[in-house]
Amino acid sequence: MGEPAARATELCDAALAGDRRALARLLTAVENRTAVAEAALRRLYPLxxxxxxxxxxxxxxxxxxxxxxxxxxxxxxxxxxxxxxxxxxxxxxxxxxxxxxxxxxxxxxxxxxxxxxxxxxxxxxxxxxxxxxxxxxxxxxxxxxxxxxxxxxxxxxxxxxxxxxxxxxxxxxxxxxxxxxxxxxxxxxxxxxxxxxxxxxxxxxxxxxxxxxxxxxxxxxxxxxxxxxxxxxxxxxxxxxxxxxxxxxxxxxxxxxxxxxxxxxxxxRLARAEHQVWAIVSDRLRDRLHGPGRRAVTEATLHEVAEHRLDPYTAADRLLGSLGWRD
Ligand SMILES: Nc1nc2c(ncn2[C@@H]2O[C@H](COP(=O)(O)OP(=O)(O)O)[C@@H](O)[C@H]2O)c(=O)[nH]1
Ligand SMILES: [Mg+2]
Known part of the structure; x- marks a missing residue:
């Protein structure tokens, strides 16, 4: 188990047992969107x-x-x-x-x-x-x-x-x-x-x-x-x-x-779920496209759109394609 996952387990156990300081720390992690928060939410959401x-x-x-x-x-x-x-x-x-x-x-x-x-x-x-x-x-x-x-x-x-x-x-x-x-x-x-x-x-x-x-x-x-x-x-x-x-x-x-x-x-509730999942999907896509190895291509593509040398649809297809996504 990685460091954030271990920390999340520790905080979740304490928070669920009624420790309000642990609960406050979890909320700080959520607010800062840390890896601990993500691990904690995986654990807590079903509850x-x-x-x-x-x-x-x-x-x-x-x-x-x-x-x-x-x-x-x-x-x-x-x-x-x-x-x-x-x-x-x-x-x-x-x-x-x-x-x-x-x-x-x-x-x-x-x-x-x-x-x-x-x-x-x-x-x-x-x-x-x-x-x-x-x-x-x-x-x-x-x-x-x-x-x-x-x-x-x-x-x-x-x-x-x-x-x-x-x-x-x-x-x-x-x-x-x-x-x-x-x-x-x-x-x-x-x-x-x-x-x-x-x-x-x-x-x-x-x-x-x-x-x-x-x-x-x-x-x-x-x-x-x-x-x-x-x-x-x-x-x-x-x-x-x-x-x-x-x-x-x-x-x-x-x-x-x-x-x-x-x-x-x-x-x-359904609208809230949809909103939450889409926010995560779009965060993940953005992170991947701006991650090491892809950042240069992504930025070049965005520049081409800004200069009207490429339309945004073709750009989107190209970026999704660079992740191996084809429909
Ligand atoms: N007269 C009166 N003043 C109120 C009432 N509720 C709130 N206030 C006052 O209105 C001001 C703003 O209240 P607050 O709860 O901070 O408003 P918020 O900005 O909407 O959170 C404060 O001075 C309150 O004391 C009320 O029912 N009657
Ligand atoms: Mg207020």
């Missing part, structure tokens, strides 16, 4: 598939982190375990700016059934989705009942991360201005549940009513991941800072999960 993966996205400041904290409290009260992956460079959930959040999170310091991890939104296109998908698989294998993926709904890749979950929650806050209204349309398409947070603010109920009207007007359709979304999303109102509406939100998440068996959630 995953039981957790409910919930994406929470929305504009910055809508209250995602505060809501996640409130959901953690609710989930723990029900005796269930929960992990959070915050894919948000500005997320206060573990490292950041907002003292209130940090204080709230700290009350879980000794709780084995709460695990919080922030993840940098970096890497190549699709990298974020495959990294967070792999991180979710590790946490799933470690036995967490619920996994929340908090992403800021401004970039396409962040939205995709949340949309690849079993259940996608899009958070809005009342009267956030025109700029946010523009984001809204795109975000709503990926929503299984829409939550208007800051229910204590004036206009929350009106915003919820407007959103319900928008959703009635829009024809349900499949999103970028080809998830069938035949059901119009429910619109709920929460006040994350007091916990109001949070039990109802958790109940709605559970309902969506229960209703999704054999339906949209299955399709979401």
């Amino acid at each position: 995953a598939g039981r957790a409910h993966l919930v994406g929470i996205t929305g504009p910055p400041g809508a209250g995602k982190s505060t809501l996640v904290a409130a959901l953690i409290a609710e989930v723990r009260q029900a005796g269930r375990s929960v992990a959070v992956i915050a894919v948000d460079p500005s997320s206060p959930i573990t490292g950041g700016a907002l003292l209130g959040d940090r204080v709230r999170m700290q009350s879980y310091a000794g709780d084995q059934d709460v695990f919080i991890r922030s993840m940098a939104a970096r890497g190549h296109a699709g990298g974020l989705a495959s990294t967070s998908g792999a991180a979710a698989a590790v946490l799933d294998a470690a036995g967490f009942d619920l996994i929340f993926l908090e992403t800021v709904g401004t970039g396409q890749s962040e939205v995709e991360v949340a949309a690849a979950a079993d259940t996608t929650v899009v958070l809005e806050a009342p009267e956030m201005g025109d700029e946010v209204q523009a984001i809204k349309a795109g975000l709503l398409e990926v929503a299984d549940l829409v939550v208007v947070n800051k229910g204590d603010r004036p206009g929350a109920q009106r915003t919820a009513a407007q959103l319900r009207a928008m959703l009635v007007a829009s024809v349900p359709r499949n999103d970028a991941h080809h998830h069938p979304r035949p059901k119009r999303p429910e619109v709920l109102v929460t006040t994350a800072s007091t916990g109001e509406g949070v039990p109802e939100l958790l109940a709605a998440l559970d309902r969506h999960r229960a209703a999704g068996r054999g339906g949209p959630a299955e399709a979401a």
Whole structure:
């Protein structure tokens, strides 16, 4: 057994036995896409598939982190375990700016059934989705009942991360201005549940009513991941800072999960699997084509395309041919 495989076995054994430091190290390996991570995922993936993966996205400041904290409290009260992956460079959930959040999170310091991890939104296109998908698989294998993926709904890749979950929650806050209204349309398409947070603010109920009207007007359709979304999303109102509406939100998440068996959630899982496998296939192809012995030919071919001396289809055939691939 090679060095990375041995290290992976050691970390996996410890993480599965409940060692949270080993779990954190595995997630670091996943984030850095190391050989240890790959070996660990080969081992852990068959153990995953039981957790409910919930994406929470929305504009910055809508209250995602505060809501996640409130959901953690609710989930723990029900005796269930929960992990959070915050894919948000500005997320206060573990490292950041907002003292209130940090204080709230700290009350879980000794709780084995709460695990919080922030993840940098970096890497190549699709990298974020495959990294967070792999991180979710590790946490799933470690036995967490619920996994929340908090992403800021401004970039396409962040939205995709949340949309690849079993259940996608899009958070809005009342009267956030025109700029946010523009984001809204795109975000709503990926929503299984829409939550208007800051229910204590004036206009929350009106915003919820407007959103319900928008959703009635829009024809349900499949999103970028080809998830069938035949059901119009429910619109709920929460006040994350007091916990109001949070039990109802958790109940709605559970309902969506229960209703999704054999339906949209299955399709979401298939789309996620496809995305993960294709990301690995394309990484491997790229590595091979730029590896020793092939790099010069690959680069020369790319230059020919850039200079319009070769068309991209012929170039692709030639590169695949150089790997011995013929159809
Ligand atoms: N009034 C009110 N403020 C809230 C509520 N939820 C969050 N906030 C505040 O809104 C700000 C942004 O919250 P945060 O959770 O960091 O938003 P995120 O950027 O979406 O993660 C913070 O000052 C929170 O305390 C709420 O329900 N009501
Ligand atoms: Mg946040």
